[in-house]
Amino acid sequence: MPILRKRQIENLAQMNGEELEQFLDSLAADKEEIEELFEYLEKKLEREPCNDTLRFSMQFMMENRLNFPKLSNWLQQNGGYCDCKVLEQIAPEWRKAFDRIKKTS
């Protein structure tokens, strides 16, 4: 039987502020940087359709000197196999988790 590991992105909603901090450390990115990535993708994909790669994500990470290997690996593990999937699978869960922290702190 294969073990179905719960995707980390689904656990974010259960994390407290401190755990989210640790999570961001492990990602080597700021919360703001990731949110800018989502906004960047939203703008780019309005003009051009997704080509089933992480090309715009890669562009953004290169321009902002983010850790592309690490981040793209994390995105893919969480269902973000291409730019549109990042927006579809990751952005809503991310925003849910972090908006909740903003409100409670």
Ligand SMILES: [Zn+2]
């Ligand atoms: Zn896509």
